[in-house]
Amino acid sequence: MALHLYDTATRSVREFHPARSGTASMYVCGATVQGIPHIGHVRGALNYDVLRRWLIHSGLDVLFVRNVTDIDDKILTKAADAGRPWWEWAATHERAFEEAYTVLGCLPPSIAPRATGHVTQMVELMQRLIDTGHAYAAGGDVYFAVSTFPGYGALSRQKLDEVQQGETLAEGKRDPRDFTLWKSAKPGEPSWPTPWGDGRPGWHLECSAMATTYLGAEFDIHGGGVDLVFPHHENERAQSQAAGDPFARFWLHNAWVTLSGEKMSKSLGNVVSIEAMLRDYRAVELRYYLVQPHYRSTIEYSDGALSEAAQGYRRIEGFLRRAAQRTGTVEPGELAPEFVTAMDDDLSTPAAVAAVHNLVREGNAALDSGDDAKARAAAGSVRAMMSVLGLDPLAPEWAEGSAAETPARAALAELVEAMLAERQEARAARDFARADAVRDRLLKAGITVEDTPDGPVWTVKEA
Numbered sequence: 001m002a003l004h005l006y007d008t009a010t011r012s013v014r015e016f017h018p019a020r021s022g023t024a025s026m027y028v029c030g031a032t033v034q035g036i037p038h039i040g041h042v043r044g045a046l047n048y049d050v051l052r053r054w055l056i057h058s059g060l061d062v063l064f065v066r067n068v069t070d071i072d073d074k075i076l077t078k079a080a081d082a083g084r085p086w087w088e089w090a091a092t093h094e095r096a097f098e099e100a101y102t103v104l105g106c107l108p109p110s111i112a113p114r115a116t117g118h119v120t121q122m123v124e125l126m127q128r129l130i131d132t133g134h135a136y137a138a139g140g141d142v143y144f145a146v147s148t149f150p151g152y153g154a155l156s157r158q159k160l161d162e163v164q165q166g167e168t169l170a171e172g173k174r175d176p177r178d179f180t181l182w183k184s185a186k187p188g189e190p191s192w193p194t195p196w197g198d199g200r201p202g203w204h205l206e207c208s209a210m211a212t213t214y215l216g217a218e219f220d221i222h223g224g225g226v227d228l229v230f231p232h233h234e235n236e237r238a239q240s241q242a243a244g245d246p247f248a249r250f251w252l253h254n255a256w257v258t259l260s261g262e263k264m265s266k267s268l269g270n271v272v273s274i275e276a277m278l279r280d281y282r283a284v285e286l287r288y289y290l291v292q293p294h295y296r297s298t299i300e301y302s303d304g305a306l307s308e309a310a311q312g313y314r315r316i317e318g319f320l321r322r323a324a325q326r327t328g329t330v331e332p333g334e335l336a337p338e339f340v341t342a343m344d345d346d347l348s349t350p351a352a353v354a355a356v357h358n359l360v361r362e363g364n365a366a367l368d369s370g371d372d373a374k375a376r377a378a379a380g381s382v383r384a385m386m387s388v389l390g391l392d393p394l395a396p397e398w399a400e401g402s403a404a405e406t407p408a409r410a411a412l413a414e415l416v417e418a419m420l421a422e423r424q425e426a427r428a429a430r431d432f433a434r435a436d437a438v439r440d441r442l443l444k445a446g447i448t449v450e451d452t453p454d455g456p457v458w459t460v461k462e463a
């Protein structure tokens with residue numbers, strides 16, 4: 001089966017073929033860099049990172065654009081409240097987002113264009129829309145005339161007379177359903193010159209201009225969070241297609257991370273910061289937690305579920321370490337057929353991860369029964385599959401002692417290993433009372449030790 005993806009525009013799972021053979025092009029709406037990222041923000045980035053890795057695995061060269069919205073009302077307000085320049089506020093939070101993406105193992109985008117660097121392309125797009133009667137300037141603002149585009153509402157399945165843009169009322173708007181392409185300059189605010197007066201970009205216009213600048217008038221996949229279907233993506237699609245660009249061939253939307261049933265959001269204040277998560281869990285465990293559910297299923301955040309996911313990841317990691325200890329270096333092998341089928345089925349990561357766990361179980365059984373060849377083959381396959389998900393425990397970025405380990409965990413590992421060495425010494429000297437005392441001391445601290453044919457394996461007991 002070839003890759004199939006759910007396309008919001010057609011509300012169906014369709015077979016994916018890139019428009020240009022050999023290259024897939026993806027545009028993902030990035031952050032409005034107004035604050036530090038929470039785990040909801042990075043979920044989408046991780047979902048599209050997995051898709052990108054799967055496309056790469058299938059032999060495609062992937063052009064991946066993730067923009068940065070670095071000018072916006074919220075940026076201006078928050079910077080002003082903090083008494084800082086708006087551009088410094090934006091740049092600071094852009095770095096925070098970038099660090100979060102990197103620490104969670106996202107491949108760097110081909111380019112991360114900033115809105116403020118693409119005003120020329122936005123002006124050009126507005127000019128095309130004005131020339132063809134799809135847009136008009138009024139009082140220094142530029143609006144898109146929704147009624148001139150017959151397909152308006154098709155992406156979000158809305159009737160034209162039900163459309164509400166959620167924009168503040170403006171005098172020059174001919175129709176309340178029209179949306180803003182360009183905002184006229186307000187005193188003291190940053191602005192750029194255009195033929196219709198100085199001003200700054202509207203959010204929707206930015207993405208159309210940046211997507212087509214880098215990926216062309218038609219590209220393969222446009223992604224974002226489900227909250228972007230309307231108005232953001234509906235408006236991107238309308239303005240680009242009205243200007244004559246075919247635009248995105250597939251529209252993908254990832255579901256939310258929620259807390260107590262509500263979207264995790266800075267505005268609602270129910271956020272879990274990445275920094276806080278990384279005090280208790282390794283980045284790779286957080287990545288596993290966010291990548292394992294299907295990208296179109298809501299993740300209701302809970303510490304219990306995260307802790308369970310971390311244990312699931314450690315089972316995979318434990319098997320690979322055991323296999324490597326016993327059989328020597330494990331090279332990535334073949335993907336299990338069920339894994340391939342799952343990934344091709346609209347990136348069914350729950351089934352893909354289940355395929356990994358099945359092989360881990362088989363591999364552990366093989367190690368227990370001394371079938372090293374079988375264990376080694378299973379381990380190779382597990383590595384390959386985990387690598388596609390960006391989660392390979394033996395990859396340099398996630399390996400023990402790497403930067404991804406929290407300092408606390410690295411320190412704990414050092415101490416526990418030293419105590420286990422003492423226990424082994426006591427056993428070798430047949431001083432079983434001392435050996436048991438070490439084990440009891442560890443147990444008291446919440447660390448269980450399991451003796452396996454490959455030596456002791458320790459885990460921190462979850463509360």
Ligand SMILES: Nc1ncnc2c1ncn2[C@@H]1O[C@H](COP(=O)(O)OP(=O)(O)OP(=O)(O)O)[C@@H](O)[C@H]1O
Pocket residue numbers: 029030031032033039040041042043044224225226227228255256257258263264265266267268
């Ligand atoms: N809780 C969440 N779960 C999944 N995706 C989210 C969540 N919050 C934000 N996103 C996504 O992150 C991307 C960047 O969003 P943006 O910077 O506009 O934040 P936002 O949606 O305004 O959230 P907030 O209210 O927290 O600032 C968007 O694609 C958005 O859908």
Ligand SMILES: [Zn+2]
Pocket residue numbers: 028029030207232
């Ligand atoms: Zn966008």
